[in-house]
Amino acid sequence: MTIVSARYAKSVVERLMSYADVRINGNRPWDIQVHNENFYQRLLAEGSLGLGESYMDGWWDCEKLDQFFYKVLRANLNKKVTSSWKLKFSVLRKRLFNPQRKSKAFNIGEKHYDRGNDLFINMLDKRMVYSCGYWKDALTLDEAQEAKLELVCKKLGLHSGQSVLDIGCGWGSFAKYAAERYKVKVVGITVSKEQVILCRQSCQGFPVEIRLQDYRDVNGTFDHIVSIGMFEHVGPKNYRTYMEIVHRCLSGDGLFLLHTIGKNTSPIPPDHWLNKYIFPSYALPTIKQIGETIEDLFVMEDWHNFGVDYDKTLMAWFENFDTNWHNIIAQYGDRFYRMWKYFLLTNAGSARTRRIQLWQIVLSKIGVLNGYQSIR
Secondary structure, three states: OOOOOHHHHHHHHHHHHHHOOOOEOOOOOOOEEEOOOOHHHHHHHHHHHHHHHHHHOOOEEEOOHHHHHHHHHHOOHHHOOOOOHHHHHHHHHHHHOOOOOHHHOOHHHHHHHOOOHHHHHOOOOOOOOOOOOOOOOOOOHHHHHHHHHHHHHHHHOOOOOOEEEEEOOOOOHHHHHHHHHHOOEEEEEEOOHHHHHHHHHHOOOOOEEEEEOOHHHOOOOEEEEEEEOOHHHOOHHHHHHHHHHHHHHEEEEEEEEEEEEEEOOOOOOOOHHHHHHOOOOOOOOOHHHHHHHHOOOOEEEEEEEOOHHHHHHHHHHHHHHHHOHHHHHHHHOHHHHHHHHHHHHHHHHHHHOOOEEEEEEEEEOOOOOOOOOOOO
């Protein structure tokens, strides 16, 4: 790997940032303030990983990180920065192997969702929904998340007494809402021990069963199946297996609703910083990948994109996290604060550019008689 001089590295970074209308040590909210001159060489050598780690280390700051990333991503600067051979090897390794294989199923639970329920209590809405809200008629995060849960229930056409499998049930927000409002029986599965503890407490008294279980171990038949914000952890090598399991567990005339973040283009390797610090071995699907995966298994009844709402959701999560930080600072510390802030605001900027989407897809096994009526 070629080592460039500090002066040359700085000039290259300044030129790159100018393409995005970002100034080094400028006075606008999206300009960055550099505190360590080694930042420039680190960014050129390590790309997105170096950018994120140097922020965590306090090497640079920005008043409005979401605006900075909106501008950087909109200008496609990531395509102009060459990654190191280590990062390229990481991408190759994920293509050759299956990082989301069954033996690794509980890694994401341990490394992300088990960070501590207090973190998510201080960040999420009152129902503890950790997925994109539906802001069509909502003014607050609580309203947006309740509207999303109601939207899912209506799209599935839930009726009293029906059974529902919730793959990736989180802290039980959908399970409790559907059981309480629609009188259905729900089996929720998650790979997070912390989620199981809080979910069982929250759903006590309702016909809800919560299991610490990988989706590949599910058996039984359900009237409907839902998966909200879990498919991002399945991985392309497992998409077909995932859909085959859903197909096997879904009743003949039932509906499957898949709620997932998606990307526009493939192949695009995962962001290396996000993969290392936030979501190990995550993978965002494309329309093509989902289409190929459901072939000969499902009829695509409805495809709803409200990706613009993910920006609003992430900004609301950050506002809660920032406002309530004093409640958990002793447990997590300043470096964690910078890491989590970076995570939330970089993704808000990405959603704002429309580089990532939010899809709700309704699938049936044999096709809805007389056609499915789309609900918005």
